Amino acid sequence: MVNKKVIARLSSYRTALLRFHELGFVKVFSDTLAEAVGGTSAQVRKDFSLFGISGNKKGGYQTDNLIEKLQALLGKDRIQSVIIAGIGNIGTALLKYKAFEGEGIKIIAGFDIDPSKQNKKAKVPILPLEEMAAFVHENEIRIGIIAVPEVVAQPVCDAMVATGIQGILNFAPLVLRAKPDVVINNVNLQNELENVIYFVNALSKRIKSSPPNADITD
Amino acid sequence: MVNKKVIARLSSYRTALLRFHELGFVKVFSDTLAEAVGGTSAQVRKDFSLFGISGNKKGGYQTDNLIEKLQALLGKDRIQSVIIAGIGNIGTALLKYKAFEGEGIKIIAGFDIDPSKQNKKAKVPILPLEEMAAFVHENEIRIGIIAVPEVVAQPVCDAMVATGIQGILNFAPLVLRAKPDVVINNVNLQNELENVIYFVNALSKRIKSSPPNADITD
DNA sequence: TAGATTGTTAATCGATTAACAATC
DNA sequence: TAGATTGTTAATCGATTAACAATC
Numbered sequence: 001m002v003n004k005k006v007i008a009r010l011s012s013y014r015t016a017l018l019r020f021h022e023l024g025f026v027k028v029f030s031d032t033l034a035e036a037v038g039g040t041s042a043q044v045r046k047d048f049s050l051f052g053i054s055g056n057k058k059g060g061y062q063t064d065n066l067i068e069k070l071q072a073l074l075g076k077d078r079i080q081s082v083i084i085a086g087i088g089n090i091g092t093a094l095l096k097y098k099a100f101e102g103e104g105i106k107i108i109a110g111f112d113i114d115p116s117k118q119n120k121k122a123k124v125p126i127l128p129l130e131e132m133a134a135f136v137h138e139n140e141i142r143i144g145i146i147a148v149p150e151v152v153a154q155p156v157c158d159a160m161v162a163t164g165i166q167g168i169l170n171f172a173p174l175v176l177r178a179k180p181d182v183v184i185n186n187v188n189l190q191n192e193l194e195n196v197i198y199f200v201n202a203l204s205k206r207i208k209s210s211p212p213n214a215d216i217t218d
Numbered sequence: 219m220v221n222k223k224v225i226a227r228l229s230s231y232r233t234a235l236l237r238f239h240e241l242g243f244v245k246v247f248s249d250t251l252a253e254a255v256g257g258t259s260a261q262v263r264k265d266f267s268l269f270g271i272s273g274n275k276k277g278g279y280q281t282d283n284l285i286e287k288l289q290a291l292l293g294k295d296r297i298q299s300v301i302i303a304g305i306g307n308i309g310t311a312l313l314k315y316k317a318f319e320g321e322g323i324k325i326i327a328g329f330d331i332d333p334s335k336q337n338k339k340a341k342v343p344i345l346p347l348e349e350m351a352a353f354v355h356e357n358e359i360r361i362g363i364i365a366v367p368e369v370v371a372q373p374v375c376d377a378m379v380a381t382g383i384q385g386i387l388n389f390a391p392l393v394l395r396a397k398p399d400v401v402i403n404n405v406n407l408q409n410e411l412e413n414v415i416y417f418v419n420a421l422s423k424r425i426k427s428s429p430p431n432a433d434i435t436d
Numbered sequence: 437t438a439g440a441t442t443g444t445t446a447a448t449c450g451a452t453t454a455a456c457a458a459t460c
Numbered sequence: 461t462a463g464a465t466t467g468t469t470a471a472t473c474g475a476t477t478a479a480c481a482a483t484c
Contacts, residue, residue, distance in 0.1 A: 001450070007416045011409040012393070029465070038393065041465090042453050049467060057466050058460040075415040082411070093311035094407070099368070099391055103408050142418055143411075150317070167418035169411050173317055175230070175256065183417040185410055189312070190321050191229040192405050193300070193361075193387050197293040198225045199401040200360055200385035219474070247441070259441090260477050267443060275442050276484040441484085448477070455470080460463105 002050065004185075007074075009047055012037040014070040021063050029060040080105050083141050085156050086148030087112040087126055090171050090189075094145060095124060107145070109135055129159070136163040143167040150174055157184075220268065222403075225292075227265055230255040232288040239281050247278040298323050301359050303374050304366030305330040305344055308389050308407075312363060313342060325363070327353055347377070354381040361385045368392055375402075 016036035020028050030041040030048075037044075048054070048061075053069050055061035071077045084091050087110045094100070095107055110126040112118060119126045127135065135141070144165045148156050153172030160168060167183040170176050173191075176184050234254035238246050248259040248266075255262075266272070266279075271287050273279035289295045302309050305328045312318070313325055328344040330336060337344045345353065353359070362383045366374050371390030378386060385401040388394050391409075394402050 002420070003451090004413055005451085007413050008409055010416075011406070011412050015392070031465085040453060042455090043451095045465095045467060046452080055466060056460065057458070058464060060465070073416065074412045075419055076412075080411075080415055089311040089314045089316075093307040096307045097407070098307075099408060100411075105408065105411055142422075143414055145411075166421065167414040169414050174233070181421060183414055183421065185414045187405070187407075187410050188229070189315070189405075190317055190323065191226055192403055193298075193318075193323055193363075194229050194292045194294075195222055195225050196361055196385040196387050196401055196403045197298055198228075198291065201293055202220070203384065203399060203401065204360075221475090223475085249441085258477060260479090261475095263441095263443060264476080273442060274484065275482075276440060278441070439484105441482105443482085444480090446477105446479080449475085451472100451474080453470105453472070455468100457466105457468090459466080 006047055006050065009037065009039065009043070010051075010070055010073060013044070013047070014067065014074060014076070017063060017067045017070065021067060025063050027060045028063050028066070030055075032060075076104050078104070080143065081108045081139065081141055082143040082145060083107065083109045083111065083132070083136065084145040084147060085111045085129065085132070085160065086146060086172075087114075087117045088147060088149070091145075091147035094147065108139065108141075111135075129156070132159060133163040136160075136165060141165060143169070146170045146172055146176070148172060224265055224268065227255065227257065227261070228269075228288055228291060231262070231265070232285065232292060232294070235281060235285045235288065239285060243281050245274075245278045246281050246284070248273075250278075294322050296322070298361065299326045299357065299359055300361040300363060301325065301327045301329065301350070301354065302363040302365060303329045303347065303350070303378065304364060304390075305332075305335045306365060306367070309363075309365035312365065326357065326359075329353075347374070350377060351381040354378075354383060359383060361387070364388045364390055364394070366390060 013033055016033060017028065030044040034041040034044045051073060053066065082105065084094060084107050091110060095110055100107065107124060110124060111129045111132050112126055113129050117126050118128055142165060144160045146153055146156055146168055150172050153170065153174055154176060157168060157176045157178060161178050161182050168176065170184060170186045171189065173188050175186055178184055231251055234251060235246065248262040252259040252262045269291060271284065300323065302312060302325050309328060313328055318325065325342060328342060329347045329350050330344055331347050335344055336346055360383060362378045364371055364374055364386055368390050371388065371392055372394060375386060375394045375396060379396050379400050386394065388402060388404045389407065391406050393404055396402055
């Protein structure tokens with residue numbers, strides 16, 4: 001059963017492995033990797049076997065080989081070109097986000113209705129929304145980021161899907177709907193912060209009142 | 219068992235309910251709410267019962283009463299003051315993020331080592347990191363956001379925890395460690411995008427090759 | 437009242453972990 | 461070889477859903 005959580009762990013393994021590789025580790029054990037990401041060795045092995053990744057019965061896993069396989073699974077073996085709709089606060093931050101560059105993620109164009117934000121000549125051109133379809137076709141883009149205001153997020157999503165985009169990372173604070181063969185990952189910054197707020201409150205209440213309660217899990 | 223996922227659903231219920239309230243709904247059924255957030259009615263009722271929220275055996279739930287209870291649980295019944303460390307791309311975006319304002323989340327100060335970013339006189343002052351402890355104490359801040367570069371994220375986290383901050387929303391691309399009574403929510407933008415990339419690839423491969431496979435779940 | 441909906445228990449489903457045979 | 465580690469199966473754990481008695 002491959003779900004979001006498994007893939008998130010794969011990302012974590014990869015990050016840890018890059019560090020191990022940097023440190024000169026030629027091989028790595030499920031145990032070591034588990035400790036690095038805060039999991040169990042059984043889960044590490046299970047996850048790998050799910051993707052047909054195997055190690056050596058005694059010698060663990062070859063670090064570079066393992067990294068390569070994870071890179072391929074996560075699409076890190078080539079540059080991923082994406083577009084972004086909405087050049088506001090979040091959109092601008094993502095456009096300039098350094099960490100994406102080193103990770104093979106390239107935002108190759110932005111789209112916004114506001115003419116004052118448009119700039120066809122910039123290194124990363126900012127274009128009017130109407131040009132999105134043509135751009136997506138011409139550049140064979142499959143993935144888009146939505147960072148527009150809430151009220152226009154669903155129509156912008158519909159427009160993206162209409163161009164043939166297959167995956168969307170959404171920062172607008174609502175759950176976008178699309179046909180089932182489009183992958184949508186909703187990141188809601190308010191909700192993430194609300195989550196922290198809830199558990200901080202719950203924890204401090206617990207200290208004040210009596211019943212100890214270790215129920216807060218992920 | 220209260221975990222992150224339950225609280226995330228509470229946030230979703232709240233958003234849906236605000237819309238229903240706007241539309242003039244006085245009461246709402248578990249069924250309606252479930253449909254709005256893409257869940258089941260049983261789960262809605264289960265979630266509520268977990269927090270001692272009850273409705274009427276026939277009449278469903280009172281919309282305004284329900285909203286109020288969720289607000290209180292999610293800390294929306296008062297202004298939540300937070301600070302942010304790292305005034306780079308992400309940090310700046312969050313500082314200006316409109317959606318926070320309307321949601322009772324107030325970033326009341328930023329911290330950065332770069333003197334060119336500091337500005338004690340701004341409406342939201344940007345201060346040197348060394349002043350964080352004093353500021354946190356003076357203003358009784360319990361929640362911080364980390365948006366600093368990866369290499370300094372853990373030390374900044376340690377510094378925050380040392381000031382007494384109890385909850386952290388982390389955007390640096392690594393899993394922060396802290397003592398167990400500190401709540402940490404890691405949001406890794408690269409990983410979120412990697413997730414989309416993986417499923418887009420997996421989906422397109424599936425179309426090309428034969429075995430249909432509905433295994434991609436959340 | 438009859439019908440509809442809640443609240444909760446029991447059943448199911450899925451994900452994680454423990455355990456151990458295979459084997460390098 | 462002896463010891464250690466993988467790969468996988470079975471056991472456990474936890475979360476979701478189905479079902480239904482209570483009841484408005």
